[in-house]
Every structure is written in structure tokens, then in C-alpha cells.
Amino acid sequence: MSSDLQTPRLPSRWALACGWLALGALVFTLLVLAYTGPAYRAEWIGVRTAIFTLLRWAFWGGVACIALGVIAVIWNLRSGSRRMAGLGLVVLVVGAALTVNFIHWRTTAQSVPPIHDITTDTQDPPPFVDVLALRAGAPNPPEYPGEEIATRQREAYPDLEPIRVAAPPAAAFEAALAVVQRMRWALVAEAPAEGRIEATDTTRYFGFKDDVVIRVRADGEGSIVDIRSKSRVGMSDVGTNARRIRDFRDALLARVPAQED
Secondary structure (H helix, E strand, C coil): CCCCCCCCCCCCHHHHHHHHHHHHHHHHHHHHHHHHHHHHHCCCCCHHHHHHHHHHHHHHHHHHHHHHHHHHHHHHHHHCCHHHHHHHHHHHHHHHHHHHHHHHHHHHHHHCCCCCEEECCCCCCCCCCHHHHCCCCCCCCCCCCCHHHHHHHHHHCCCCCCEEECCCHHHHHHHHHHHHHHCCCEEEEEECCCCEEEEEEECCCCCCEEEEEEEEEEECCEEEEEEEEEECCCCCCCCHHHHHHHHHHHHHHHHCCECCC
8 A cells, every 4th residue: 555645534523612612502593592582472571581681692692602603514524514504504695684684683673763653643642442442461662652763763763643544535535444454453443434443563573563444534535544663662663663654655646546736
């Protein structure tokens, strides 16, 4: 046998350990995320624990996945363990995706005002009626908070205005009701004689419940449709209520035409 033959290089024990540690960080992060939302919905934990403790842990877990994943990939490639390097790459990619998502959420939260009551009519917001019983005990009271919040909303969401449609109130009401049903909001009340629809939308992950009231009024030969969306908990809705109103507006205008200026 030739003396030039070399003994195959064995993977470094520490490189392998780094790969397994990276995997452990990923499993920890995913477990925290899998627990937080359902635990809040089951009322095992409060909103502050969910957002400011557990999600913070998950964020730093994602950062750890990135750091350990990079080290695991480089170290294991150099030591000859391509399989463990591949595992480190998976941890790196997933950790980066989670971290980017957290950063995006935080950036969005910082870019919008800390308000949770949004309406198309800040001067005369539609009042809640049937929803009031469902909001009993909710941290955020059902009353509209006033001009300070209205000013903040107008500065942050200047596009949210009364929706003027070229349809009589009865047709506009039916179109609005159809949109509520298509968006899968839980219908609370429909009062055609009053032009009022109330519903509740539940967010996917945390199960936050936001209440919606829609008001339809005559406007010449057409109608004015106003909508208000308010969170039951939390100081800031991170823009959720405004997005909900925009989605409703766009879906409504896809069913009935807007009035011409």
C-alpha cells in the first residue's frame, strides 16, 4: 500500500456538538412559538407575558439560531461533516426567517400610532350596540376615546374616510353584509332598519377579538358607509384595525361602485 494514503478525517466532536446545539435552539424557539398563541387563547397567560416575555424569548432564540447555524455550517464543512453542515444551514435559514418576521412586526408597530380604535368617521363614529355585552370586562372600553385619538388616526391613516357608494341604502347594506360574511367575521347583529351591522373578527395567532360596527346612511341617491373597528385588549393594534377597514372598503367597492365626484 502506498504511504501517500491518508486516514479519512473524522468530524470534530465540537463541530458536531455545535450543530446539535443549533438544532436545540431552533426546537426551543419553535416550541415557544407553538405554546404562546394557544396559551393566550386558553387564558393560561396574559397578554404582557405572551408579547413581552415569550415572544422576546422567541426573538432571541431566532438570533441564536442564526449565530449557531453559521458557526455549525462553517465548522462542520471544515471538519468534513457535510450532513451536520446541512442541518446547520436549515437552522440558519429558519432562524433568519423568524428573526426577519419579528423585526418586520416591531418595525410596523413603531411606524403606527399606539391606538386601537379606528373609524372612517372620526367626527361621528358609529357606536356599538349589540357588541357591548360581548365587550363586558374588556380592558378597552367601547366608547370612542375622543379628538386626540382622532387626530392621531388622521395623521397616520389619511385615506380612511367615509365610503360613498352609488347604491341606495338597502343595496349598500346587503353588499356590506355580504362582505362581512365573505371575510368570515362572526356576525353579532344586523339591523337593516337602522343600517347597522356588528361583527367580531378574531386574529389567527393570538386570537385577539376586535369588534366591528358598520353604519349605512342615505346620501342623495347613493349611500355613505362608515365602519369602525376596535380592539378589546392592547394599547396598540399594530395597524390591524386600519388594514381590516381597508380590506372591507376594497371588497365593498368591488361589489358596488363608488359615487362620482
